Amino acid sequence: MVSIALQRTRSIANGRLGSLLLLLALCVVLVVVGQRVLSGGLSFFIQILVFGLANGAIYGLVALGYTMVYGIIELINFAHGDLVTLGAFIGLAFFPIFGLVEGKDLGLIGVAALAAVFLIAMLLTGGINVLIERVAYRPLRNSPRLAPLITAVGMSFVLQGIMYLWKGAFQIHVPDILPGSRIPLGPGASVGVKDLIVIAIAVVLVIGLNLFIDRTRLGKAMRATAQDRDAAQLMGIDINRTIAATFFIGAVLAASAGMIRGLYFNTVNFSDGYQLGLFAFTAAVFGGIGNIQGAALGGLFIGLVKAYGDAYFSSAWTDVYVFAILILVLVFRPSGLLGMRVPEK
């Protein structure tokens, strides 16, 4: 009895001490951050907020693909980041065909052409991902988890290799065709039309995806498959088609993210997908893997932390901030900010 009581008091003390220390650390961090933010001025803060949101929108779009695939077959699709780059590469190939060149005002025809290029890149990348699923993941669906994980890593290198052979090792310039005008937000801060376009496209896609999964038959089939594959099959759902559709949609989002990213930063490199994928995956885990809103939220969070880290502290440490916060969140909420939507198995 005594020993149990002793243990209890000790654990409470430990807990209190732990949270006290944590609180203290948080206070120090807040003071340091606050000081930097105040000395930087409000308009600078707003300017960085704009960058962070636009970056976060891109991370969010990529994170959706990770979260969807994980939700449905519990595979961490390491090749997903490279689909983003592939989408940009495919889009880039169609730019000159549709007359999209730098230094020309976009106009109505240009917008239509750009939309067509987006569509082509999204459909082709989607098709390629369905093919990848058919060749590399489906045969391994009932093997131990590690097997498809490793094929995913392998596919990542295969995709990178193909892009390397296609366009070479150097970063490729993506024509700067989005309007460059900026809307002033006060002294020294402005939001670019480009930033707004990126954020708007991402928001539309996320809402669209949500509606699709909640309202359509295929969306329902996806949810059912994610919940219990065998039961879904018994109910007459074509599992193979549902999973293929998931890969298709994931890749469509990846390709759109790749195109947006290319148009936004005006540069793309065959190996960009690795780092981008890593952070997008982190975003998905952060928000709660398998959870669509969580992925979008996680992406925004990472975009903001990276932008503010770069702006107020050294960019050398930006990744450390991101992962430090991630660890903290996961320690207290192991299933991510919004919780997992993956059923227990």
Place this chain on the structure above:
Amino acid sequence: MNWLSRSKPIVLVVAATLGAFACGGGGGGGSSTSTNKGTIAIGIDLPESGAEASNGVPTMAGVKFAVDQKKSIKGFTLSTVNFDDAVNGVHDPQKGAQNVNQMLANADVLGMVGPFNSNVARAEIPITNQAGLVMVSPANTNECLTRDYDYCDPKASGLRPSGQANNYFRVAATDDHQGPAMADYAYDQLKATTLAVGSDNETYGKGIADNFAKEYLKKGGKIEVRQDYPGMKNVSDFRSFLTSAKSKNAAGVYFGGTDSNKVCVVRSQMKGIFPASTPFMGGDGVVTSQCLNDAADNAVDMYGTVAAVDASHTPEAKSTIDAFKKANPNATDYGAYTVPAYAATQAIFEAVSMAIDSNNGNKPSRKQVRDAMAKVKNLKTPIGTISFDKYGDVQPQIITVYHAKAPSGTDQANAPACNTNNSVCWVFEKSVNYSGGA
């Protein structure tokens, strides 16, 4: 060049056969000048594939051209043994180390030209120093490869743990002159008194940015923002850095690093944050066509230094360049380091020739060539009359400043690089002699 690379295996076989004969008949000590006494090979180690082929291939062509012209030294036939130190298209120190080990296994290799990148040299020098193989780099600029400055890590002596005599020489000037040269130019010519400084955090990029900053502060300039990006190849958004630079009234940006690390993407992202005419400055890592392509419609008004003379403004170089361009007619065959590579090869020829003499006309050892190289003085080359100081650094130390702008007249023909549609070129601005020390 195609012809050369295709015939390489044959050349090697012939060389090996000749080498075997030479070993057999070495005792004869032939006095006749026409007899072939064997083969002496020049090793080449440069990044020749992928992103950096545009650096390495024209440089390699310079070496091969020098060998083709010279053909033989005192009865020894000259040949080249070529290695690529790029892995996945990017220069790789480990691959470089592996390459020099392969060179060392070939007894004919008495000297090497290369490497191109300072971090590759850092991996190679300890190996070649041990073996006494002389290396002459046409392009390495990091000063810590030859000098023991306090801030160097590792120091030059740390790269030569065997305690052997120095075997590393270079015909490029060093970053402790290249950085300050741009600082002088920025402060005196461009009249920029407040700047932001960044780097790709590599040996070369961070080093040259530090050297720039040191001189710029000394002159009275102010550096408001400093940002180093480790793993910069994977960073795509530099606007936080640029926005804070702008908010602190920086009148320009100096960025140390190489184009393969996206340094010139930083320039393209200045659009919308800085006015178009704001200067963007860098070292020789940005004086490339890739850099102009990355900067795209914001390429004009970048400034870059090169740690060498501008061959097109050096009268001695003209005949060599003309002959080279006749033998290698493709525009991509010629690069900023073709002529320096030619000069580096000439320096090895000179050392080999001296070593043969001191070895009574016989094939010298690697260490004899190395010792002879330290004595090379006032050698006439297309980059001027050069000597090496006791550290292995070239004298005189000449830095050339280039300005990215629309070419006019002969600018395009003389430029070290232009963008894809030739609308912007690196145009010669001026050359400065920093031999007095900075």
